[in-house]
Amino acid sequence: MNIEARKISFIEDVLRVSDEAILGKLEHLLKAEKKKLLDRELHPMSVSEFNEMIDYAESDIKNGKLTSHDDLKKHFQNN
Numbered sequence: 001m002n003i004e005a006r007k008i009s010f011i012e013d014v015l016r017v018s019d020e021a022i023l024g025k026l027e028h029l030l031k032a033e034k035k036k037l038l039d040r041e042l043h044p045m046s047v048s049e050f051n052e053m054i055d056y057a058e059s060d061i062k063n064g065k066l067t068s069h070d071d072l073k074k075h076f077q078n079n
Contacts, residue, residue, distance in 0.1 A: 001009070017023050045053075060066060067075075 014026060017026070
């Protein structure tokens with residue numbers, strides 16, 4: 001069974017749940033697992049990484065590699 005079929009089957013099972021306690025446990029589990037996933041994907045930036053990004057941005061500014069706020073607004077208004 002592929003992931004899409006498993007999702008549909010799971011949703012159908014959840015729709016048949018009439019016990020609030022079970023539904024609460026499922027909600028809690030889903031929230032906890034989503035948080036774990038997010039925590040794995042996001043990690044704090046080190047001070048050296050932060051300073052490197054600043055240096056890179058300042059280099060872009062010096063080399064004229066920037067877009068003004070007005071130009072950016074015009075770009076998105078036209079698209």
